Amino acid sequence: MNDLAAIKIRDINFAYNEEQIFTNYSLNISEGSFVCITGESGCGKSTLLKLINGLLIPQRGEIKIGNNLLNLKHLVEMRRNMGYILQEDSLFPHLTAYQNMIYCLKLRNYSNQLSKDRINELLPLVNLDSEILNKFPHQLSGGQRQRVGIIRGIVHKPQIVLMDEPFSALDQETRSNLQDLVKTIHKSTKTTFVMVTHSISEAKYLGTEIINL
Amino acid sequence: MTDIWARKSYFLTLFCEHILISFLALFLVTILGISIGVLVFYSKRSRAIILPLVNFLYTIPSIAMFGLLIPLVGIGFNNAIIVLVLYGLLPIVRNTYTGIKEVPHQYINAARGLGSTKKQIFFKIYFPLALPSILSGLRVTTVMVIALTGLAALIGAGGLGQAIFRGLNTMNTDLIVAGSLGISLFAILGDKFIGQFEKDAKLQRIISGNASIKTKIKIFTNIFVLLLLLITSFSFLNPQYKSDNNTITIASKPTSEQFILGEILAQQIENNTNIHVIRKFGIGGGTTNIHPALLSGDIDAYVEYTGTAIMNVLKYNYSDLGNKSLEILYSEYEKRYNLEWLGLLGFNNTYAIAISEQEANNKRITTCSDLVPYSSNYIFGAEFDFFERPDAYNGLIKVYPFKFHKLSEMDINLRYKAMEEAKVQVIDAFTTDAQIEALNLKILKDDKNFFPSYKAGIVVRKDILRKYPKLKSILILLNNSINTNEMRKMNYEVEINKKSPKQVAKNFLENNINK
Structure with a gap:
């Protein structure tokens, strides 16, 4: 692990309406690490992730992704260098599994052939059969949906992958399968992972670093 | 069917x-x-x-x-x-x-x-x-x-x-x-x-x-x-003819009579010229909507009634004009609107009071004045309008002091039905209504000249007459060609015998104008 910080959060303040969530909060996340953020519900786990992604903007302080300051102007460009994996119900219902997977490639106008090659490369990694590619999300199981969601989040080779309680709605067996899978992906890609989870055991199993808010 | x-x-x-x-x-x-x-x-x-x-x-x-x-x-x-x-x-x-x-x-x-x-x-x-x-x-x-x-x-x-x-x-x-x-x-x-x-x-x-x-x-x-x-x-x-310059638009109000008259105008033009006639028949609201359209040029000609034109368009009090009414009507239309009345078709479609022929014969009633002493025996039925307009019921009872047993307001198309079912014994009618003939009704003479004249005549935009110089001479052939009986008969053909206005107009032109 090297000491270059992938994400630098410095002295941020953030409040929802009246409720103060972060006061002078700072955090460094080093490149290539797998950081798990845990804590009680309502402590601001998901908020932190949304701040890193720019879906929320801190009232004070700054956030740097690599060497770039997160600001409104470059938001879209910066997000495109991140992967975002949410709960399995966030797949776009009107798009097929394949279209969901290549969503980020389409945003950058990748050619059909390049997209197809990239998916063929990723399918074995998440143990998905090519049969499911033309199915719609509602025709897949919860586990299959989340595997599609993982591909959607990493297909564009992001430098940072953000995961917001991705496995919380899945049964135990599917869940541990997917944990192993994410662990493998992290090892093979050396990408920085930031994952929010309420499960301490999941954090201990996956994280190279655990932050308890 | x-x-x-x-x-x-x-x-x-x-x-x-x-x-x-x-x-x-x-x-x-x-x-x-x-x-x-x-x-x-x-x-x-x-x-x-x-x-x-x-x-x-x-x-x-x-x-x-x-x-x-x-x-x-x-x-x-x-x-x-x-x-x-x-x-x-x-x-x-x-x-x-x-x-x-x-x-x-x-x-x-x-x-x-x-x-x-x-x-x-x-x-x-x-x-x-x-x-x-x-x-x-x-x-x-x-x-x-x-x-x-x-x-x-x-x-x-x-x-x-x-x-x-x-x-x-x-x-x-x-x-x-x-x-x-x-x-x-x-x-x-x-x-x-x-x-x-x-x-x-x-x-x-x-x-x-x-x-x-x-x-x-x-x-x-x-x-x-x-x-x-x-x-x-x-x-x-x-719709290519719309871009074609050689057209004239004829309108009609939404009554059988107007459909027939519109057709007569249209066919008379079609038979004698190569002008293409666009028919805009049955325009709702009648004069209220046709007159503005005539001024804007959406419509070129239609048949109007003198009473309506004087009171509703020119806004004159009919009785004030006396026997100068036609003269004033023609000249005001020309002056104010650049429209020309081509003369009158012959019939007068005015309000009238009607009772059954049998009752009229029994009581020897032939005029409105004759009806006055018997009026308390009868129920009078008329459309909503009739009770509202100053030139109708309210004026009528000042001239003829009727004391009807009861007044019954109903839709204009239901008056004859009510008469047929004996729910009313006296109604207001239009003199050319087909139902007068169908139900054997007697039109009472307006002996004190209360009701205004509603004589029909053709109104045309003056620029159209200039554009088609032959038009006027063709249309004035229709003047004085339809008396009240003839008009009522044609209405009868359409409403009772279910002939199309087109057919009735064609027969009329063949038998009366283009012999």
Whole structure:
């Protein structure tokens, strides 16, 4: 692990309406690490992730992704260098599994052939059969949906992958399968992972670093 | 129904007009409605103004809306399209707005988090996911617009509603039924057509680029059939003559008599010139809507009645003019409006008091004055108007002091029915009403000259007379050619014997003018 910080959060303040969530909060996340953020519900786990992604903007302080300051102007460009994996119900219902997977490639106008090659490369990694590619999300199981969601989040080779309680709605067996899978992906890609989870055991199993808010 | 079959080309024309008006209105309202719905979603400020406004438009009675637009855009096609578009807006604007608003937040979060631009979020997520809601709004609008196009006939824009109004005004039930069924059937088909796009999320699949071949074929076949229908309708109506300069537009009010007179004018022109006649018959609201259209040039000529022109158009008190009324009428029309009265056709379609022939004979009643002493034995029935107008009931009882047993207000078309069923014994009538003959009624002589004259005459725009120098000499051949009996007989032919106004007009011209 090297000491270059992938994400630098410095002295941020953030409040929802009246409720103060972060006061002078700072955090460094080093490149290539797998950081798990845990804590009680309502402590601001998901908020932190949304701040890193720019879906929320801190009232004070700054956030740097690599060497770039997160600001409104470059938001879209910066997000495109991140992967975002949410709960399995966030797949776009009107798009097929394949279209969901290549969503980020389409945003950058990748050619059909390049997209197809990239998916063929990723399918074995998440143990998905090519049969499911033309199915719609509602025709897949919860586990299959989340595997599609993982591909959607990493297909564009992001430098940072953000995961917001991705496995919380899945049964135990599917869940541990997917944990192993994410662990493998992290090892093979050396990408920085930031994952929010309420499960301490999941954090201990996956994280190279655990932050308890 | 054999009557309807004989009119099949008439119905085909109406159907083609109906489909073109409805389609154009729907096409425009879809684009406008979705745009407004999207605008309203993104801009809070416009939402506060536009949503209540669209709601308000929807609450204006449709007939009033057609009428309100006449001073601005005249009668006919444009007016109809504007009204239909304004009316159809509400369901689409609303469903677009709520459809977008209710797209679940997790999809929007995911799309934003993955780096979509605002535009990409709209076109890739919001719009496709709101589409089912938009389409169900469009279905409501489609049914509404097709049905409402039925009213377009009131302002001379044509469509199947024309058959209904013609049927209502000439007491021809077959026409009413055929027109209504046609509109219902058409609305059901329109609903099914839009339903095709909604069913199984077909359109959503197509714009998301994941429709099966079968779905694509189905949708494109549907669109192809629609286009074919539109093109066929368009070429069937062959509106090329509209750009052709050699036309004249004849209008009529919505009564049997006016349909017949309109036809007589039209055929007289067609038989003797090569001018193409456009018929805008059965215009709702009569003079109120025809006169402005005449001034704006949407209409070139029609048959008007002297009493109506003097009191409703020129706003004179009829009794003030005395025996100079015609002179003043002609010169004021020319001076104020640049319109020419070509003279009078001969008959006087005025108000009259009618009782049954039998009763008249028994009591030896021949004049209104004769009726006064017997009036307390009778119930008097008349339309709402008659009790409202100063030149009708209120003035009447000052001249003839009737003391009827009871007054009964009813719709104008029900007076004769009430007479037939003996619910009333005295009614107001128009002197040329066919029912006078059909029910054996006696018209009482207006011995104190209370009722104004409603003599029919042709009114024409002066610039049209200059443009077609032959026109005047052809039309004045009709002057003094129809007496009150003759007119009543022709009305009888249409209302009781169910002949078409076209046929009756043709017979009249053959037997009386072009012998």
